Amino acid sequence: MNIAVLLEMAASAGHRPAVTEGGRTLSAAELQRLAHHAADRFRDRTAVLYLGPNHLAYSVALFGAALAGVPFVPLNYRLGDAQLDALILRHPGAEVLHPADLDALLTPSGEADRRPAPQDRDATAVVLYTSGTTAAPKAALLRHRHLLAYVFNTQDFGTAEASDAGLVALPPYHVAGLMNLLTNLYAGRRIVYLSAFSPAEWLATVRREGVTHAMVVPTMLARITAELGDAQAGTPTLRHLAYGGARCPLPVVERALRQFPDTGFVNAYGLTETASSVCVLGPDDHWRALASDDPAVRARLGSVGRPLPGVEVEIRDEDGKPLEPGRTGLVLVRGEQISGEYAETGGAATDGWFATRDRGRLDEDGYLFVEGRADDTIIRGGENIAPAEIEDVLLQHPGVREAAVLGLPDPEWGQRLVAVLVGAGDPEEIRSFARQRLRSSKTPDTVVFRPGLPRTSTGKLLRRTLVAELQEATDA
Numbered sequence: 001m002n003i004a005v006l007l008e009m010a011a012s013a014g015h016r017p018a019v020t021e022g023g024r025t026l027s028a029a030e031l032q033r034l035a036h037h038a039a040d041r042f043r044d045r046t047a048v049l050y051l052g053p054n055h056l057a058y059s060v061a062l063f064g065a066a067l068a069g070v071p072f073v074p075l076n077y078r079l080g081d082a083q084l085d086a087l088i089l090r091h092p093g094a095e096v097l098h099p100a101d102l103d104a105l106l107t108p109s110g111e112a113d114r115r116p117a118p119q120d121r122d123a124t125a126v127v128l129y130t131s132g133t134t135a136a137p138k139a140a141l142l143r144h145r146h147l148l149a150y151v152f153n154t155q156d157f158g159t160a161e162a163s164d165a166g167l168v169a170l171p172p173y174h175v176a177g178l179m180n181l182l183t184n185l186y187a188g189r190r191i192v193y194l195s196a197f198s199p200a201e202w203l204a205t206v207r208r209e210g211v212t213h214a215m216v217v218p219t220m221l222a223r224i225t226a227e228l229g230d231a232q233a234g235t236p237t238l239r240h241l242a243y244g245g246a247r248c249p250l251p252v253v254e255r256a257l258r259q260f261p262d263t264g265f266v267n268a269y270g271l272t273e274t275a276s277s278v279c280v281l282g283p284d285d286h287w288r289a290l291a292s293d294d295p296a297v298r299a300r301l302g303s304v305g306r307p308l309p310g311v312e313v314e315i316r317d318e319d320g321k322p323l324e325p326g327r328t329g330l331v332l333v334r335g336e337q338i339s340g341e342y343a344e345t346g347g348a349a350t351d352g353w354f355a356t357r358d359r360g361r362l363d364e365d366g367y368l369f370v371e372g373r374a375d376d377t378i379i380r381g382g383e384n385i386a387p388a389e390i391e392d393v394l395l396q397h398p399g400v401r402e403a404a405v406l407g408l409p410d411p412e413w414g415q416r417l418v419a420v421l422v423g424a425g426d427p428e429e430i431r432s433f434a435r436q437r438l439r440s441s442k443t444p445d446t447v448v449f450r451p452g453l454p455r456t457s458t459g460k461l462l463r464r465t466l467v468a469e470l471q472e473a474t475d476a
Contacts, residue, residue: 002144003125004066004117006151006186007032013158018185020165020209021056021193028185031059037108038064039115046093047127050074050172051084054193057102058172059181064105066125066144069118073127074173078457087129090139121145127343128175128272131456139343142175146275149336151182153310154277160189167214169194169202174458176215176245176268179276189213199227206235213240215268218248219459225255233260244268244277246460247370247388249395249402250302257290269304269370271356275337279313279368281305296363302392303367311335314353315362323361328386330374331360359386376463378407380415385442390419393437394444399425402453405444406467408474419444420466422452 010018010028018028026034038060042048048065050058050072058074065072073094075087088096097105125144129137166184168191170177184191192209194202197220205211216224221243241256241263248267257265264283270276281303289301307313315329316322323329332353340354341347359377360370371386378385387405394403402422407415421430427447435443448470454462 001121001148002066002069002117002119002123003147003182004035004063005148006182007035007063007066009157010185010188013188016162016188017190019056019059019181019191019193021054021195024056025190026056026059031063033112034060034106034108035063035067036112036114038105039067040113042068042070042095045070045095047071047073047091047095049088049091049094049096051077051097052099052102052172053077053195054168054172054177055099055102055195056193057097057105058193059185059191060105061097062126062178062181067115067117069120069123071124071127074178076129076171076173076457078171121148126178128173128178130272131458131460138345140272140339141341141343142275142339143341146337146339147179147182149310150179150275150277151186153337154308155183155187157186158188160184160187161212163210164189164212165192165209166190167192167194167202167205167209167211169197169220170215170217170245171457174245175270175272175276180215184213199223203227203233203235206238210237211235212237213242214238215242215244217245217459218243218252219246219455221248221256222252225252225259228259231259233263235260236262238263240264240266240283242266242268242280244270244304245458247372247391250392251395253286253301254290257286267304269368273338273340273342273354274333274335274356275339277308278311278333278335278338279304279307281367285367299369300363300367303363303369305368306366307333307368308335310337313362313366313368315360325362325364328359328361328371331356331358331368331370373463378405378415378417380407380410380417380441381413383441385417390417390434390438390442390444393434394419394421394430396437397423397425397430397433399423400430404453404461404463404466406463406470408467408470410445416445417443418446418448418470420453420470421447421449423449425449 011032015027017025019026121144126142166189168180265286267281268277269279292298312334314332317329334352372388390405391403400423404420406418410416454465
């Protein structure tokens, strides 16, 4: 089976609006017609490289590649020319779609060869480059069966209301941007693309287009809540707002829940290699945690919820032995949607279990708490310290808007704790604030302020970059 079956099913439901961008809307039937034209263009290519922003042509190119039986490769168009050229060279014989090429995909001429899509479910459907926050970006291979497993396990076909609309503001090279297209189309929900994100335009689009479902990364959510200030959102149609892709500070989540009182929030945890989300914290979980006096239930607001249908999660120690609830270790996942495969190194899963390289723990009821990347763990005086625990405390300080805790070399302790903050305050007062809420071994040795933190375009903190900058300053 090929992901083109999703478009075929959507088109069979009639001329319901499918995709909107820049004032133009395509029905599923029109999208299918354009995708067949694109497939004619792509069949003698080895892959389709997409270098543009969110655009109607994105959906045409994705399904055109699927119908042609070649991989679709959305690249980060924000990269420099040298970086993009290096990635393009990794795909000889590919069709390269630059922004100037996109409108042509919407205005084909002649009749298309409407031959059926190849039905090899093990063929590579999409190649996505990981964000590379702890290592060089890798080409993750997502096969048709991985993508379809996620869609079929999380959505029911054609169940959306005729007026439902899903806003996609994530970039097209992000796995959530890809999967939002597939899941919304399958559910029968019109997809509304936002080509460039700003909080004001995001809010205006939700109101103008009657958006019912949306997905953002934490930096987007933080900017939206800052844009609203003390006001409520005034978005009566918005029933479902998902956030994920990186850790979201609790103060941002709590503020958003107040500003969007009629919206159900979902915290989604997943990776590129897992074909999007593997765990979710649903709307009921959010409200129950926010209202609870039970510390264990209240703490779940900082979790990523429980596994999706068809997904298993296990916590293991460094020797690969499973750990009981409450113990922190390495997060492994298994399921039909899990790829864990790279173009450079092949499969990375063992017995179907993929090591996410995240550290976390499960509580007694199966809620997963992710403490950060294993590579981010700080070892101070022989003690393993998760930066996330300290960052969450620092973010409770009224003068701190963003926080990153890092380990820099120290001759006595192995590593010393450095807190890099965005905001304002007295460093010693902030250290005292942290010490009152954490034991002394987890109190930052140094507090420094910066105007901003280095992040990827999807909001993930670039710890390696920050460590290198601080180390260079220290050496100087």
